[in-house]
Amino acid sequence: MTSLRERQKERRERGILRAATKLIEEKGWENTSIEEVAAKAEVGVATVYNYFGSKIELLHAIFNLYLNEQMEVGRKVIENPPTSALDGMIALFSAYADGMINHFGKRVMEEFFGLALSPQYSYGKDVMPMKMRFVEQMVELMDIYRRQGQIRQDIEQTEAAMLCYSVISIPLWMFVVVPEMSLDDAKQRMRSNLQLLFDGIQPSSESIKGVSK
Secondary structure, eight states: OOOHHHHHHHHHHHHHHHHHHHHHHHHOSTTOOHHHHHHHHTSOHHHHHHHHSSHHHHHHHHHHHHHHHHHHHHHHHHHSOOSSHHHHHHHHHHHHHHHHHHHSOHHHHHHHHHHHTSTTSOIIIIIHHHHHHHHHHHHHHHHHHHHTTSSOTTSOHHHHHHHHHHHHHHHHHHHHHOTTOOHHHHHHHHHHHHHHHHHHHSOOHHHHHHHHO
C-alpha cells in the first residue's frame, strides 16, 4: 500500500510536470526557466532540482509521464483488436495521437521534436528508448494479426513495426508544424501511408489459402 509520504511526493512531482508543460506551451523551451516552473508549481527551486536534476531531465520526465499513460491506452487496443491488421494499427496510432494532443499543445510537441535532434539531447540515450516502447506495442499487435494469417510469416516484426512508426511519423510531424493541418487530416494521411506499407507485408491470396487449410 502506498504511504501518505509517497502519495504527497507523487502529487508534487505531477504538479511540477504540469506547471512545466503549461509554461513551455506558453513561452517555449528556451524561455522557460526552472525558477518559473518552481513558482508556478508553488515549490522551491531546490525541490525541482531534487526531483529532476536538470531542465533536460524535466522535459524527459514530461514525456515519460505521457508514455506511461499511452501504454495503458495502447494495451486496451491490443486486448480488443479490430478485425483487420490495418484498422488495428490505425486504432493504436490514433490512440497515441489523441493522447498526445490531449496531454500537450502543439508547441510543446514542436519543442520536443526540435530538441530531440539537437546537441542538447541524446537521440540514442533519451529518444530511442521512448520510441521503442511504442514499437514494442506495435510488435505485440502485429503478432496477433500474423497468427491470424493477415501478415506474412517471413516478415521480421520489429523491422515492420519500425517501418510503421516511420510512415506515421511524417503526418504527425506535419500536424505539429503546419497550423492549418487538423488531427483528422493527419490520421487520414497515416492511414494512406500504412495502406501502402501493408500492401507489401500482407500475404498473397495463395498464402492465405495455405494458412486456412
